[in-house]
Amino acid sequence: MTDSTDNGTESADDQPTRTPPPAQPNYDNTFDAIVVGAGLAGSAAAITMANEDLDVLMIERGAYPGAKNVFGGVMYTPTIRDLVGMDGAPIERYVGQRRYAMLTEEDEIGATVNIGDWHEEPHNDSFTVLRGDFDEWLADQAVEAGATLITETTVTDLIRENGYIVGVETDRPEGALRAPIVVLAEGGNSLVSEGAGLKPAPDRKDVAVAVKEVIEFPGDSAQVIEDRFRLGDEDGAAYHYFGEGAAGKSFGGAFIYTNDDTVSVGLAYRIEDSITQGINPEKRLNEFKSHPAVAPLFKDARTVEYTAKTIPEGGAEAMPKLVHNGALLVGDTAGLVLNNGVHLEGTNMAVESGYHAGKAVVEAFNSIPATERTAGATAAGGQTARADGGMVIPSSHLQSYPDRLEESFVVKNLEHYEWLIHRVTEDKELLFEELPAALADAAAEYFAIDREPKQVHGARAKERVLGTLGGLRGLVKLGWRYRKIVR
Amino acid sequence: MTDNWTVVVGIKQVPDEDDVTIDPDTGTLNRAEAAAILNPPDRNALEAALQLKDEVGAEVIAFTMGPPTATPVLELAVALGCDDAALISDMAFAGSDTWPTSLTLAYAAEYFDADVGIFGEETTDSSTGQVPPGIAAHLDWAQLTYVADLDPRPEDNQLLATRDVEGGHEVVAADLPVIVAVGYGDNDPRPAGLHRKLYAETEFEPMELDAEALGIDPDEVGLDASPTQVGGMDTADPVEREQEVVDSVEDLAAAMAEEGAV
Numbered sequence: 108m109t110d111s112t113d114n115g116t117e118s119a120d121d122q123p124t125r126t127p128p129p130a131q132p133n134y135d136n137t138f139d140a141i142v143v144g145a146g147l148a149g150s151a152a153a154i155t156m157a158n159e160d161l162d163v164l165m166i167e168r169g170a171y172p173g174a175k176n177v178f179g180g181v182m183y184t185p186t187i188r189d190l191v192g193m194d195g196a197p198i199e200r201y202v203g204q205r206r207y208a209m210l211t212e213e214d215e216i217g218a219t220v221n222i223g224d225w226h227e228e229p230h231n232d233s234f235t236v237l238r239g240d241f242d243e244w245l246a247d248q249a250v251e252a253g254a255t256l257i258t259e260t261t262v263t264d265l266i267r268e269n270g271y272i273v274g275v276e277t278d279r280p281e282g283a284l285r286a287p288i289v290v291l292a293e294g295g296n297s298l299v300s301e302g303a304g305l306k307p308a309p310d311r312k313d314v315a316v317a318v319k320e321v322i323e324f325p326g327d328s329a330q331v332i333e334d335r336f337r338l339g340d341e342d343g344a345a346y347h348y349f350g351e352g353a354a355g356k357s358f359g360g361a362f363i364y365t366n367d368d369t370v371s372v373g374l375a376y377r378i379e380d381s382i383t384q385g386i387n388p389e390k391r392l393n394e395f396k397s398h399p400a401v402a403p404l405f406k407d408a409r410t411v412e413y414t415a416k417t418i419p420e421g422g423a424e425a426m427p428k429l430v431h432n433g434a435l436l437v438g439d440t441a442g443l444v445l446n447n448g449v450h451l452e453g454t455n456m457a458v459e460s461g462y463h464a465g466k467a468v469v470e471a472f473n474s475i476p477a478t479e480r481t482a483g484a485t486a487a488g489g490q491t492a493r494a495d496g497g498m499v500i501p502s503s504h505l506q507s508y509p510d511r512l513e514e515s516f517v518v519k520n521l522e523h524y525e526w527l528i529h530r531v532t533e534d535k536e537l538l539f540e541e542l543p544a545a546l547a548d549a550a551a552e553y554f555a556i557d558r559e560p561k562q563v564h565g566a567r568a569k570e571r572v573l574g575t576l577g578g579l580r581g582l583v584k585l586g587w588r589y590r591k592i593v594r
Numbered sequence: 595m596t597d598n599w600t601v602v603v604g605i606k607q608v609p610d611e612d613d614v615t616i617d618p619d620t621g622t623l624n625r626a627e628a629a630a631i632l633n634p635p636d637r638n639a640l641e642a643a644l645q646l647k648d649e650v651g652a653e654v655i656a657f658t659m660g661p662p663t664a665t666p667v668l669e670l671a672v673a674l675g676c677d678d679a680a681l682i683s684d685m686a687f688a689g690s691d692t693w694p695t696s697l698t699l700a701y702a703a704e705y706f707d708a709d710v711g712i713f714g715e716e717t718t719d720s721s722t723g724q725v726p727p728g729i730a731a732h733l734d735w736a737q738l739t740y741v742a743d744l745d746p747r748p749e750d751n752q753l754l755a756t757r758d759v760e761g762g763h764e765v766v767a768a769d770l771p772v773i774v775a776v777g778y779g780d781n782d783p784r785p786a787g788l789h790r791k792l793y794a795e796t797e798f799e800p801m802e803l804d805a806e807a808l809g810i811d812p813d814e815v816g817l818d819a820s821p822t823q824v825g826g827m828d829t830a831d832p833v834e835r836e837q838e839v840v841d842s843v844e845d846l847a848a849a850m851a852e853e854g855a856v
């Protein structure tokens with residue numbers, strides 16, 4: 108404080124050049140791009156553009172980036188590591204252990220995967236994080252790169268002139284702001300993009316609802332977690348559960364992720380099922396937490412946070428048009444989430460899409476000669492695209508974004524698993540109800556200790572499973588139907 | 595009066611109350627780690643000043659006496675619509691209590707040739723409420739306290755104030771120059787406009803004023819010039835109370851009779 112007060116004293120004299128505030132500051136067309144939402148996709152886009160000297164403004168509705176963001180979650184960081192490195196990133200634990208388990212109403216059959224390599228850097232780029240901390244950190248990296256961030260400001264609409272998106276409207280007084288490019292990174296509940304007609308309102312079969320609790324244990328919560336999940340100081344666990352005991356009679360699953368001294372537990376399933384099957388998310392989550400195979404993990408736990416959120420999960424088919432005249436859609440807004448039971452991934456795709464979108468914008472700016480950067484020159488049909496003569500960028504100049512995304516793991520993964528989602532939907536009862544029950548019965552049979560020979564038990568176990576699948580032929584058919592899962 | 599009024603607004607940075615904890619070992623308030631915010635009652639002071647700007651075109655200048663780390667409250671003032679803002683900062687001010695604080699702010703009001711000085715009811719960290727009346731006393735200006743609403747009368751060189759009093763309200767008129775303390779929560783503060791917010795957060799640098807600039811003799815301010823002394827702080831441990839649940843009124847009466855309470 109001593110130093111800073113000293114500075115204050117000196118600078119009274121160093122200030123002849125100070126200009127008093129203008130009566131009406133105006134930032135129309137002073138930023139090259141406006142990013143709506145400082146989540147993962149938004150910050151990744153902002154970092155990419157700011158790194159190439161574009162003037163970027165991020166507009167975030169929360170009190171700080173991440174304040175309201177909900178996810179499981181495991182953050183997948185390959186692209187973030189390339190973009191800004193992971194130094195100082197606020198992570199909770201690296202994922203050293205995964206478990207996939209089927210639950211019937213009473214039984215569990217599962218497998219734990221614990222790979223030696225995951226315990227070494229970069230830890231398979233999988234970390235449990237708290238989004239409130241992580242998103243704020245990532246947005247800070249964008250600010251360090253030169254972007255501007257304003258918070259507590261909600262974008263309410265887009266400004267459109269002659270077929271071009273030319274800026275945003277916000278909830279603040281004199282809240283309109285113009286810029287040549289708007290990147291929509293508003294997450295899955297994309298009211299702005301839908302309201303402006305850049306994407307259709309989602310079909311309810313393409314939307315999952317997720318509920319999540321953060322819980323902690325009395326006493327040394329971190330130690331309790333390490334003991335119960337068999338973890339060290341820094342590694343964490345990611346558990347995924349399917350079957351009736353997890354998400355009830357719906358298409359979905361449940362998850363448990365360990366943070367440093369709290370645990371995230373939740374479930375995600377199709378909104379459609381929540382309506383047609385009458386599932387109450389809160390009740391379903393409590394049922395999952397009290398499943399006999401799960402309850403011991405949560406003994407004495409208390410809930411410190413409860414949240415609910417939607418996840419787009421239409422896959423590659425439900426992906427909206429990604430580029431428009433003057434606008435791009437990224438992350439969950441573009442429907443880029445993989446949620447198929449085995450995978451629940453959106454963070455890596457959000458960052459990857461933000462990165463490619465940012466690159467495309469940079470290329471667009473570089474490809475349009477300064478002299479052509481005004482409305483009259485670029486708008487088709489000779490009409491003036493912008494009343495104020497500001498620069499516009501037609502969607503054709505942004506095409507490299509969808510092209511690159513198509514080539515990246517993002518669309519490849521979505522397409523690859525598209526069929527899986529279809530198959531699983533068709534086979535829902537078999538996979539989520541009948542098969543887990545059969546496997547549990549079979550296991551009970553197989554491991555039964557009584558006075559009958561093991562061979563007899565083995566045969567009955569096999570019969571129980573094959574009976575459910577429709578005999579050996581049924582098993583082969585099922586294997587064929589799902590062969591691509593390991594391809 | 596022909597030229598427009600100059601209105602100064604005093605604002606202060608305080609620790610966010612929701613964020614302040616008590617260190618259980620030392621019993622002291624842990625303010626350092628709490629987020630620093632604008633003293634909430636000062637929102638109402640700024641709103642009252644900006645209404646004078648809307649109504650009679652007053653020029654509004656916000657100031658704070660504090661370290662340079664207090665600059666964000668000045669940015670907020672400019673974002674909300676103040677024409678300018680000043681940081682009043684000097685080593686000589688360190689340790690000032692309400693007396694030299696009022697004196698310093700009185701000098702600042704004179705420095706800006708203010709017609710009206712508007713302040714909050716009190717701060718949420720020290721909450722003495724002494725600063726605005728202190729300034730009026732130093733300057734020998736009129737003062738209006740617990741003001742709910744202002745009605746400017748430039749033609750009469752007067753400011754009318756509605757004050758909440760028990761059982762109703764009263765309207766008081768004061769000749770300029772005048773010091774006003776606005777009641778906490780008595781008006782509805784406006785949000786910052788988008789472009790002003792952008793300007794304030796990205797480009798604005800406050801004016802900086804030290805003791806010399808204000809014409810203050812360093813001996814008049816600071817710790818040595820402060821008549822109050824903080825003797826010490828104590829935390830009170832909550833007393834464990836016995837608890838007992840009784841099921842009916844009869845049981846309660848019986849229990850009280852047993853204790854000899856009735």
Ligand SMILES: Cc1cc2nc3c(=O)[nH]c(=O)nc-3n(C[C@H](O)[C@H](O)[C@H](O)COP(=O)(O)OP(=O)(O)OC[C@H]3O[C@@H](n4cnc5c(N)ncnc54)[C@H](O)[C@@H]3O)c2cc1C
Binds near residue numbers: 144440
């Ligand atoms: C319960 C749950 C569990 C999940 N688990 C995982 C997991 O374990 N691993 C994984 O990889 N993915 C997981 N996901 C998916 C992942 O969270 C998302 O894919 C990812 O957060 C998408 O990032 P985004 O930047 O597109 O959107 P978001 O993270 O939603 O960010 C959008 C941002 O925009 C802001 N915003 C929104 N509207 C406006 C507006 N109008 N004006 C201004 N700002 C606005 C929001 O406040 C927010 O900061 C999970 C999702 C859920 C719901």
Ligand SMILES: Cc1cc2nc3c(=O)[nH]c(=O)nc-3n(C[C@H](O)[C@H](O)[C@H](O)COP(=O)(O)OP(=O)(O)OC[C@H]3O[C@@H](n4cnc5c(N)ncnc54)[C@H](O)[C@@H]3O)c2cc1C
Binds near residue numbers: 657688689696699722
């Ligand atoms: C013995 C003692 C020692 C102290 N030592 C220190 C110290 O070393 N360092 C320190 O920082 N504080 C110190 N303080 C606190 C500091 O003196 C008071 O915060 C200050 O005098 C203002 O009083 P208040 O907060 O009670 O204001 P109030 O009278 O409750 O505030 C009413 C209004 O006055 C205005 N106002 C108050 N303070 C300011 C200001 N600084 N700038 C502009 N407007 C203002 C605001 O509009 C506010 O709403 C000390 C207090 C005491 C009693």
